[in-house]
Amino acid sequence: MEHATILIADDDRKTRDFVAAFLSHKGYQVLQAVDGQDALAKIESSDAQVVLTDVMMPRVNGLEFIKRLKTVRPELVTIAYSAFANSEMTANLLKAGAFFYLEKPFQLEELNSHIRRGMEHQALQRNSFKPKLKPKYRAMMQEIIGESESMISLFQLIEKVAGSDATVLIQGESGTGKELVAKAIHDLSPRRTKNFIPVNCAAIPDELLESELFGHVKGSFTGAIATRIGSFEMADKGTLFLDEIGDMKANLQVKLLRVLQNKELEPVGASHSKKVDVRIIAATNQNLDQLVALREFREDLYYRLSVIPIILPPLRDRRDDIPLLISSFLEKFNRNKLHKVREMDADCMEALCRYDWPGNVRELKNLLERLVIIKESGTITLQDLPDKYRGITSPGQAENVTLTGKDFCLTNAVEEFENRLILQALEKTGGNKKAAAKILNIKRTTLIEKLKKRKLTYPGASTPNS
Numbered sequence: 001m002e003h004a005t006i007l008i009a010d011d012d013r014k015t016r017d018f019v020a021a022f023l024s025h026k027g028y029q030v031l032q033a034v035d036g037q038d039a040l041a042k043i044e045s046s047d048a049q050v051v052l053t054d055v056m057m058p059r060v061n062g063l064e065f066i067k068r069l070k071t072v073r074p075e076l077v078t079i080a081y082s083a084f085a086n087s088e089m090t091a092n093l094l095k096a097g098a099f100f101y102l103e104k105p106f107q108l109e110e111l112n113s114h115i116r117r118g119m120e121h122q123a124l125q126r127n128s129f130k131p132k133l134k135p136k137y138r139a140m141m142q143e144i145i146g147e148s149e150s151m152i153s154l155f156q157l158i159e160k161v162a163g164s165d166a167t168v169l170i171q172g173e174s175g176t177g178k179e180l181v182a183k184a185i186h187d188l189s190p191r192r193t194k195n196f197i198p199v200n201c202a203a204i205p206d207e208l209l210e211s212e213l214f215g216h217v218k219g220s221f222t223g224a225i226a227t228r229i230g231s232f233e234m235a236d237k238g239t240l241f242l243d244e245i246g247d248m249k250a251n252l253q254v255k256l257l258r259v260l261q262n263k264e265l266e267p268v269g270a271s272h273s274k275k276v277d278v279r280i281i282a283a284t285n286q287n288l289d290q291l292v293a294l295r296e297f298r299e300d301l302y303y304r305l306s307v308i309p310i311i312l313p314p315l316r317d318r319r320d321d322i323p324l325l326i327s328s329f330l331e332k333f334n335r336n337k338l339h340k341v342r343e344m345d346a347d348c349m350e351a352l353c354r355y356d357w358p359g360n361v362r363e364l365k366n367l368l369e370r371l372v373i374i375k376e377s378g379t380i381t382l383q384d385l386p387d388k389y390r391g392i393t394s395p396g397q398a399e400n401v402t403l404t405g406k407d408f409c410l411t412n413a414v415e416e417f418e419n420r421l422i423l424q425a426l427e428k429t430g431g432n433k434k435a436a437a438k439i440l441n442i443k444r445t446t447l448i449e450k451l452k453k454r455k456l457t458y459p460g461a462s463t464p465n466s
């Protein structure tokens with residue numbers, strides 16, 4: 001236990017050195033910070049388990065420091081000390097999450113016994129079967145939440161591939177975090193100071209995608225009123241994220257393959273080519289193997305793209321992460337919306353851990369946002385969940401509709417069924433009406449009309465034209 005790392009935050013160098021010398025002597029690794037702000041920066045990259053902090057410090061004081069620390073590293077043991085104690089301050093420190101408060105001057109052995117007690121408490125709290133997340137993955141985890149085995153392997157893979165320029169193909173169901181992973185690879189790569197340019201190949205009409213990717217010269221086609229550089233050039237020395245690559249049409253697949261092979265491109269209508277240095281990350285939620293077998297996706301392009309394949313697991317295959325995702329999203333939405341929905345009761349959590357999550361993390365995130373908006377404060381219980389999350393299928397669903405009720409009306413039943421499918425599609429696409437319309441195979445304008453007419457609402461789809 002003595003080999004643990006302890007960070008001391010104190011603006012008074014003498015106290016810091018004195019305490020540090022004692023703790024080093026006891027066998028601890030010791031880090032020092034001159035105030036709360038410095039300590040927060042140092043904690044990011046450290047493996048510290050215990051933090052000692054003075055209360056009166058410039059920039060970020062001890063109380064503020066502990067509060068912020070609780071949001072990023074809630075498991076840390078924090079011990080605060082000050083010469084200017086009063087009961088209100090002590091109460092505030094403990095409320096903010098300090099493990100113990102010591103009044104100065106204190107005996108060093110007394111401090112040591114509180115450190116040991118804190119660490120024992122921490123060990124009890126730590127879930128023994130959870131793999132311990134290495135501190136270097138914590139920054140990644142700020143965005144990509146997960147501590148399950150498959151996520152730890154994913155973090156390791158991201159870290160490894162980030163350093164190379166190899167093309168990556170990310171596959172996984174909708175909402176599993178493909179874009180998040182692509183961004184994480186870029187952010188950890190030597191290209192991070194240059195652009196990360198995402199292009200959604202499914203959202204751009206086929207006839208415009210070529211010019212979007214490679215640019216065009218003025219007058220090369222009707223509407224090309226000015227020369228424009230494409231995403232490839234914008235991503236020069238950076239990363240180009242080709243999302244929904246499975247939707248790219250055959251003629252463009254050939255052109256893309258040529259650019260990948262030659263590392264040079266020809267803008268639409270240009271007479272000469274340009275060199276580009278771009279790292280490609282592609283993603284799709286379609287089964288590319290199958291598209292290749294069906295000859296809808298070029299085999300040679302598939303191999304060129306999938307130098308490093310990354311498959312993201314659906315949420316139902318990493319259920320251990322559901323409680324962590326729930327608490328992280330609760331915290332995030334409470335913070336964003338200044339609401340106080342502090343927790344979810346055990347029955348509700350259990351139901352959500354059982355559910356299959358066809359829309360994966362996006363569906364869970366949207367549900368949590370909706371619950372925080374509706375509840376505003378208190379505890380989320382089973383009653384707050386829509387029926388399907390409680391394992392209850394609604395009588396509105398087609399298979400359960402009975403024809404015997406005297407109030408049965410085919411038009412209403414069909415409309416009800418349609419509404420459910422519309423809401424499901426919006427849920428799946430995180431409220432994106434264009435993408436939802438595509439799933440439903442109807443025009444976006446038709447979808448918007450139905451939503452308006454039937455007064456259907458979906459959080460995240462609040463702007464009528466989005």
Ligand SMILES: Nc1ncnc2c1ncn2[C@@H]1O[C@H](COP(=O)(O)OP(=O)(O)OP(=O)(O)O)[C@@H](O)[C@H]1O
Binds near residue numbers: 172176178284365
């Ligand atoms: N592991 C995760 N931790 C936190 N948030 C996540 C995670 N995975 C996905 N999300 C969130 O879920 C939403 C969907 O993620 P993302 O857009 O990366 O999914 P996708 O796999 O690209 O989906 P699609 O195929 O539909 O484009 C985003 O809001 C993202 O922030």
Ligand SMILES: [Mg+2]
Binds near residue numbers: 178179243
């Ligand atoms: Mg995506």
